[in-house]
Amino acid sequence: MDLLQLLAVILDSTIRLSIPLICAAMAGLWSERAGVVDIGLEGKMLVAAFASAVAAFATGSAWIGLSAGILASLVLALVHGFAAITWRGNQIVSGVAINMLAAGLTVVLGNAWYGQGGRTPSLEGAARFGDLTLPFARWAREHVPGLGLIYDEVVSGHAAPAYLAFLCVLVTAFVLKRTRFGLRIRAVGENPAAVDTAGLSVAGLRYGAVAICGLLCGIGGTYLAVAQSAGFLPHMTAGRGFIALAAVIFANWRPWPALGACLLFGLLDAVAIRLQGVTMPGIGLVPVEAIQALPYLMTIILLAGFIGRATPPKASGLPYVKER
Amino acid sequence: MSAVPVDLPRWADIALVPLVSVAAALLVAGLVVVGIGENPLEATALLLRGALGSAEGIGFTLYYATNFIFTGLAVAVAFHAGLFNIGGEGQATVAGIAMAIACLALPALPGFLAVPIAILGAAAGGALWAFIPGWLQAKRGSHVVITTIMLNFVAATLIVYLLREIIGKPGSMQPETPDFPAGAILTPMHQLLAPFGFTLPATPLNSAFFLALMALFAVWLLIWRTRLGYAIRTVGANPRAAAYAGISPAAVTMIAMAISGALAGGLAVNEALGVQHRLVLDFTAGYGFVGIAVALMGRGHPAGVGLAALLFGVLYQGGAELSFDKPAITRDMVVVIGGVLVLFAGALDGLFRRVIATVLRIGRGAA
Amino acid sequence: MRPAPAIALTGISKRFGPVAANRDVSLSVAAGSIHGIVGENGAGKSTLMSILYGFYEADAGEIRIAGAPRRIRSPADAIAAGIGMVHQHFMLVETLSVVENVVLGAEGGAFLKGGIGKARTALARLSRDYGLAIDPDAIVGELSVGLQQRVEILKALYRGAEILILDEPTAVLTPAEADQLFALLRALKAQGKTVILITHKLREIMEVTDRVSVMRRGEMVSHVATAETSPPALAEAMVGRRVLLRVEKGPHERGAPVLEAVGLSCRDGRGTETLKDVNLTLHEGEIVGIAGVAGNGQSELLEVLAGLIQPSRGVIRLGGQILAAADRHPARLRERGLMHIPEDRQRSGLVTAFSAAENAILGYQHDPAFGSGPLLSPARIEAHAREAFAAYDVRPPDPALKTAKFSGGNQQKIVLAREIERGPKVLLVGQPTRGVDIGAIEFIHRRLVALRDQGVAILLVSVELEEVMALSDRIIALCGGRITGERAAEQADERDLGLLMAGVADEAA
Numbered sequence A: 001m002d003l004l005q006l007l008a009v010i011l012d013s014t015i016r017l018s019i020p021l022i023c024a025a026m027a028g029l030w031s032e033r034a035g036v037v038d039i040g041l042e043g044k045m046l047v048a049a050f051a052s053a054v055a056a057f058a059t060g061s062a063w064i065g066l067s068a069g070i071l072a073s074l075v076l077a078l079v080h081g082f083a084a085i086t087w088r089g090n091q092i093v094s095g096v097a098i099n100m101l102a103a104g105l106t107v108v109l110g111n112a113w114y115g116q117g118g119r120t121p122s123l124e125g126a127a128r129f130g131d132l133t134l135p136f137a138r139w140a141r142e143h144v145p146g147l148g149l150i151y152d153e154v155v156s157g158h159a160a161p162a163y164l165a166f167l168c169v170l171v172t173a174f175v176l177k178r179t180r181f182g183l184r185i186r187a188v189g190e191n192p193a194a195v196d197t198a199g200l201s202v203a204g205l206r207y208g209a210v211a212i213c214g215l216l217c218g219i220g221g222t223y224l225a226v227a228q229s230a231g232f233l234p235h236m237t238a239g240r241g242f243i244a245l246a247a248v249i250f251a252n253w254r255p256w257p258a259l260g261a262c263l264l265f266g267l268l269d270a271v272a273i274r275l276q277g278v279t280m281p282g283i284g285l286v287p288v289e290a291i292q293a294l295p296y297l298m299t300i301i302l303l304a305g306f307i308g309r310a311t312p313p314k315a316s317g318l319p320y321v322k323e324r
Numbered sequence B: 001m002s003a004v005p006v007d008l009p010r011w012a013d014i015a016l017v018p019l020v021s022v023a024a025a026l027l028v029a030g031l032v033v034v035g036i037g038e039n040p041l042e043a044t045a046l047l048l049r050g051a052l053g054s055a056e057g058i059g060f061t062l063y064y065a066t067n068f069i070f071t072g073l074a075v076a077v078a079f080h081a082g083l084f085n086i087g088g089e090g091q092a093t094v095a096g097i098a099m100a101i102a103c104l105a106l107p108a109l110p111g112f113l114a115v116p117i118a119i120l121g122a123a124a125g126g127a128l129w130a131f132i133p134g135w136l137q138a139k140r141g142s143h144v145v146i147t148t149i150m151l152n153f154v155a156a157t158l159i160v161y162l163l164r165e166i167i168g169k170p171g172s173m174q175p176e177t178p179d180f181p182a183g184a185i186l187t188p189m190h191q192l193l194a195p196f197g198f199t200l201p202a203t204p205l206n207s208a209f210f211l212a213l214m215a216l217f218a219v220w221l222l223i224w225r226t227r228l229g230y231a232i233r234t235v236g237a238n239p240r241a242a243a244y245a246g247i248s249p250a251a252v253t254m255i256a257m258a259i260s261g262a263l264a265g266g267l268a269v270n271e272a273l274g275v276q277h278r279l280v281l282d283f284t285a286g287y288g289f290v291g292i293a294v295a296l297m298g299r300g301h302p303a304g305v306g307l308a309a310l311l312f313g314v315l316y317q318g319g320a321e322l323s324f325d326k327p328a329i330t331r332d333m334v335v336v337i338g339g340v341l342v343l344f345a346g347a348l349d350g351l352f353r354r355v356i357a358t359v360l361r362i363g364r365g366a367a
Numbered sequence C: 001m002r003p004a005p006a007i008a009l010t011g012i013s014k015r016f017g018p019v020a021a022n023r024d025v026s027l028s029v030a031a032g033s034i035h036g037i038v039g040e041n042g043a044g045k046s047t048l049m050s051i052l053y054g055f056y057e058a059d060a061g062e063i064r065i066a067g068a069p070r071r072i073r074s075p076a077d078a079i080a081a082g083i084g085m086v087h088q089h090f091m092l093v094e095t096l097s098v099v100e101n102v103v104l105g106a107e108g109g110a111f112l113k114g115g116i117g118k119a120r121t122a123l124a125r126l127s128r129d130y131g132l133a134i135d136p137d138a139i140v141g142e143l144s145v146g147l148q149q150r151v152e153i154l155k156a157l158y159r160g161a162e163i164l165i166l167d168e169p170t171a172v173l174t175p176a177e178a179d180q181l182f183a184l185l186r187a188l189k190a191q192g193k194t195v196i197l198i199t200h201k202l203r204e205i206m207e208v209t210d211r212v213s214v215m216r217r218g219e220m221v222s223h224v225a226t227a228e229t230s231p232p233a234l235a236e237a238m239v240g241r242r243v244l245l246r247v248e249k250g251p252h253e254r255g256a257p258v259l260e261a262v263g264l265s266c267r268d269g270r271g272t273e274t275l276k277d278v279n280l281t282l283h284e285g286e287i288v289g290i291a292g293v294a295g296n297g298q299s300e301l302l303e304v305l306a307g308l309i310q311p312s313r314g315v316i317r318l319g320g321q322i323l324a325a326a327d328r329h330p331a332r333l334r335e336r337g338l339m340h341i342p343e344d345r346q347r348s349g350l351v352t353a354f355s356a357a358e359n360a361i362l363g364y365q366h367d368p369a370f371g372s373g374p375l376l377s378p379a380r381i382e383a384h385a386r387e388a389f390a391a392y393d394v395r396p397p398d399p400a401l402k403t404a405k406f407s408g409g410n411q412q413k414i415v416l417a418r419e420i421e422r423g424p425k426v427l428l429v430g431q432p433t434r435g436v437d438i439g440a441i442e443f444i445h446r447r448l449v450a451l452r453d454q455g456v457a458i459l460l461v462s463v464e465l466e467e468v469m470a471l472s473d474r475i476i477a478l479c480g481g482r483i484t485g486e487r488a489a490e491q492a493d494e495r496d497l498g499l500l501m502a503g504v505a506d507e508a509a
Helices: A003-033 A041-059 A062-086 A091-114 A137-143 A147-155 A160-178 A180-190 A192-197 A202-228 A240-250 A255-275 A288-303 B010-035 B040-052 B055-080 B088-105 B111-140 B144-166 B189-196 B208-225 B227-237 B239-244 B249-276 B287-297 B302-325 B333-347 B349-366 C045-052 C075-080 C098-103 C112-130 C145-158 C175-190 C202-208 C231-239 C298-305 C330-335 C345-349 C378-391 C408-420 C438-453 C465-471 C494-501
Strands: C007-016 C019-029 C034-038 C060-065 C068-070 C083-086 C163-167 C194-199 C211-216 C219-225 C257-267 C273-283 C287-291 C313-318 C338-341 C426-430 C457-461 C474-479 C482-488
Touching: A003 A041, A003 A147, A003 A160, A003 A180, A003 A202, A003 A240, A003 A255, A041 A062, A041 A091, A041 A202, A041 A240, A062 A091, A062 A202, A062 B333, A091 B010, A091 B287, A091 B333, A137 A147, A160 A180, A160 A202, A160 A255, A180 A192, A180 A202, A180 C098, A180 C112, A192 A202, A202 A240, A240 A255, A240 A288, A240 B144, A255 A288, A288 B111, A288 B144, B010 B040, B010 B287, B010 B302, B010 B333, B010 B349, B040 B055, B040 B302, B055 B088, B055 B208, B055 B227, B055 B249, B055 B287, B055 B302, B088 B111, B088 B144, B088 B249, B088 B287, B111 B144, B111 B249, B208 B227, B208 B249, B208 B302, B227 B239, B227 B249, B239 B249, B239 C345, B249 B287, B287 B302, B287 B333, B302 B333, B333 B349, C007 C045, C019 C045, C019 C211, C034 C045, C034 C175, C034 C202, C045 C163, C045 C194, C075 C083, C083 C145, C098 C112, C098 C145, C112 C145, C112 C175, C145 C163, C145 C175, C175 C194, C175 C202, C194 C202, C202 C231, C211 C231, C257 C298, C257 C457, C273 C298, C273 C313, C273 C457, C273 C482, C287 C438, C287 C465, C287 C494, C298 C426, C298 C457, C330 C338, C338 C408, C345 C408, C378 C408, C408 C438, C426 C438, C438 C457, C438 C465, C457 C465, C465 C494, C474 C494, C482 C494
Parallel strands: C019 C219, C034 C194, C034 C211, C083 C163, C163 C194, C287 C457, C287 C474, C338 C426, C426 C457
Antiparallel strands: C007 C019, C007 C060, C060 C068, C211 C219, C257 C273, C257 C313, C474 C482
16 A cells, blocks of 8 residues: 555544544533533433434434434533533533433443343444545546545545534634624633623523534534444443543634644544554554553643643633622 | 532431432432333332342442442542542552552562552552642642543553553453462452351452441541541632631642542452452443442542442442343443432532422421 | 603612612612712612612612613613613623623624624724723733723723713722723713712712712612712711720830831732832731722732732741741741731631631641641530630530521631630731621720730731721821821821822821
C-alpha cells in the first residue's frame, strides 16, 4: 500500500471515529455554554445508541432509529435539566446518575427483549445507515491524482449522520455567534442575573440548551449503533462521552476548536488501532495504550494550566438563585 | 448538596429522606420489572431469598457489601471536604497494580508481613492516584471532578498495558497477573471461623470484611473525633471560615483526597487479595461508581454508608440469584437502581426534602 | 391639571419570612425630575426598587406608571413599562462586547446582524446626545468600572427607558467619575427622563436631586423638596429619634504600642492596590476606629493584619517583633494573642452548618484543652461551650443546636465569646453589631470597652460611623486604601470625618 493510500485510510477512519465525539462535544458545548455542566454525555449517547438500534430493528428504518435515538437522549437530557435547573441539584451528581441509569437500563431492557446479553439483533439493509457516495467520487479517484483519492476515501463514503454531525458544528458555531438565541445562551452561562434583569427567562434558556444537548447526543449515539456498527452492544460508547468532554475543555468551549480537538482525538484513536500489534524498530511492540491515554492526559495538563489556560463559562455548574 | 435548603426535623433528615428516596428508587425499578413483563413482588421475593435466605447467600451479600463499604467511604470522606471524587474506579485500579507489584516482588515473605505490606501497597497506590487530582485542584485550580474522570481512563489504559507487558502472567493470553504467593492472600471467612466451631459454606467472603468494618469505625473516628476531621469538615462546609481558622483548604484538599483514594484501594484488597488471589483486568467492575450512590444514600455517615453498602450487597447477590431464575432480569438492574438512587438522593434531594416537608406540615396541621 | 407622576406607589408591603422589608410604603415621583431615596443599610430601599423592577412581587400595594395602574411581575414587565435599572452590582456579561450587552434581551430579530447594526447607530446617537462616548466593540470585562456603569445606563436607554433607577451608583466610582455621572443625570432630566437615585450619601442627594424621600426600617418616613431640607435634617430622619448611641466609657490609659503597621500595601487578585502605604500604631488599652465608606480598604486592612491575606509591601510588628511571612498566618497570630472578629460572621466567622459548640472552638481546634493528641473530646468541647455561652448570655444556651438556628445577635456572641475569652492582647473587630438586635448591641459595646479597660488594643471597623465615634478613642479615616486623616475621639465630628472619608485630604496628616 502506498503512503497516500495509507494516509487516506487513516484519515477515513479518523473521520469515522470522530463523528460520535463531534456530536457529543457540540452537545456538551451547548449545555456548558448555558451554564449547565454535563458529565452525562456518555449516558445520553448510550441510551440513544440502544433506542435507535431497537427502533431501527423493529421498523427496519434507520431514520426512525435516529428519531428514537434522539427522543431517548432528549428524555435523559430533560431529567438532567429538571434536576439541575428546576431543583438546583448538583449537576455532577445528576450527570453520574444519568450515566449509571443508561448503563444499567440499556442492558436490562436489551437482555429482556432479545436475550442476547444486552445486544440488539443485527441490523441489515435499510435498518442501517449505509455509506453515501458523494457525486464524482469514483470519477475523481480515477481522474484527479492525489486529491481525488482523498476525496473518495475520506470525504465521501460516510453515513448520513456523519454529514449531519459536521452540519451540527456549522450550525452550532453560527447560532452561537450570530443569532439572538446564541447571544442569550452565551450570556446565561456567564451571568444569569444579567439575563434575568434583561427580562429573559434563565430557566427557559437553560432548558433550551439542555434539549439541544440531548438532540446532539442522540445523533452521536445513533451513529454508533446504526451506522458504525450494525446494532447495539452493551457499554458501546466506551468513554467517548468523556473524551468529548475533554475536547470541549481542550477547545476552551468554542465550536471550531472543539471540532479540531475531536478530529485530533479521533486521529489518535485511528493511529492506535492501526498500530495495534505492530512492532517498531527501537520501541518494540508499540504501546498503543499510551496513545489511547493521550486525550485524557492532555486534558489534565491543559486544565492544570501548564499549557494555555482553560476558562469555563463563569456560571457553569452553578444553579441560578435570585439574590436578595 | 442542594441549593434549596429545606429545614427538616433531625430524625427526618437522618432517616426519612434516605428511606423515601430508596423506596422511590425501588419503585422505579419495580416499574422497569413490570415493563419487561415480570412480577415485581415475585422478583423481590426471589431477590431477598437469594441474598439472605441461606448462609451462602449471606456470605456473598457481605462480600459484595465489603466492596461497597470501601468505595462508599471513599466518596464520603471526599464529600466531607467538599470534594466530589468520582475517581474510585481508577484509584482502586492503581491500588491493585501497586498491590500486585508488592506481592509479586516480595514472594518469600511470610504472611504476617506480606499481607500488611500488600494492603499498605494498595492504600498507597489508591492514595497516590487520588492525591494527583487533589494536588492539581489545590495548587493549579483544576477541578477534581474532571481530573478524576480523566484519571479513571488513564488508569484503565495503564492496567491493560501493565498486565500485557510488565506484570502479566507469562504465556497467558488472559490479562491477569500470576497467582500471588500463598502467604500474601487473605483468609476466606469459612476457614477463618472454622476453628471457632462455625461451619460456613465456601463463599468469597474473607477477612477483608473485618478490614471494611474497621474502616467504617476509623472514618467515623476521623471525621467526628479528630482535629483533622474537624478541619476536613470545616473546609467542606465553609472554606472561608477554614482560612479564617488557620486551616489550609489546599492542604486539607490533598489530604482528604489521599485518604479517599486509600479507602478506594480497599476494593482491590477485597477482590484481588481476598478472592481472586491475583490481579485481573476490570476487577473494579463499576463498584467505584456504585460507591457514589452508597455515600449519597448513607448521607456521608459511616453508619449510613454501612447500611447502604449492605443494601447494595443484598441487591447484587439477590440480583445474581434472581437472574438465574428469571433470565429476563439481569443483574444490571442493580446499576439502574444505583443510578436512580444517585438521582433521587443526590441531584433531586431538594425535591424530596420539599415533598417530605410538605407532607410533614400537612400531617402536623391535621393533628 | 398637574401631569400624573411618573411613578406612584401606594401601600407597598413585602415580607421575607419574619422580616418586613417594606411596610406600607408610598412614593410619588414627578415626571422629569431627579428623585433621591436615602436610608441606612437595610432600610428597604433596594427591596422597594426591586419590586418596582419586577424582581420581587409585592405582597400588597399598587404601582402606577404615568397614571396607569400596572402589574409588574418580572423585569420584562418593568422594561415594557419604560423602567430601566442600574444595579449596584452590574448586570453585565463580562465576556461579551459593549454592543452585545446593550442588545441582550432587545435584539430585534432572530439574527444579530440587523439588531447589532441598529444598536451601533443608536449608541452613536446616545453618545452624542449625552456625551457617553464608548467603543461598542470593547469587551465589557476589560472596561473600567466607570465605563461599565456607562454600559448599564446605555442598556436602559437603548430599551427606551423613561424612568431610570440607579442603586448606589457612586459606591464604586471615583469622585471625578461621580461628577460625570451627575452631569449625565442632569442631561437626562433635561431630556424629560425621570431619575430615581438611591444612595446613603447625603452630599449626592443635596447636589443633584429635586426631591428626596427617606426610608427607615422598611417604612417611608418623609418626603421633602431638596431645597427645603439639609443634611442634618435628613440624617435625623434616616436615623430616627432613637436614643443616640452612648457608651459608658471612662478615660483610657494608653499603654505601650502592641501592633504596628509600617508602609503596608496590598493588592487584590486583579493587581489593583487596595491598601496604600498604611502606617498605623495600636496601643494597649485603646480602641482605634476606622472610618470609611465600604470598600475603601477597611476589609483588607483587617484581613492583612489577621494574616488572611499577605501584604505586597510593608511590615507588621506585633509586640515589637517584625512578623515574618510564616508568622502572618491566622493560627500563628492567635498563638501570639492577636484575635479577630471578622466582618462577615456567617461567611468567615462561623460554620453555620456546625453545632454551636463546634463553632466555639473554630480557630482553636488544635488547643490541647479540647482533646488529647489528634483526638477531640466532644464532652470537653461541650463543657467549654456551655461555660462560654453562660458568660456571654448566648440564647438558647444549647451547645448542640445548629449555629444557623441562632439569631444574628447570638451568633455574634458566639464569635465574641470565642475570641475575647482567651485574653487577647490585640483584638481586630469588624462590624461588631451588623444585623444584631439592640439589646445585644449594648452588650457587645460594653464588652469591648471592658476589654479596652483591661489593656487590650482594639482595632474597630464599622460601616456605622456613629458606632465608630461612640466606641473609639482615636479615629482614622480611610479612603481609597489610604489613610486620609486621624482625629482624637473628642475632637471628631461627623462632618469633619465625612470630609476625610470622601478623600478630602487632611492638611494635618
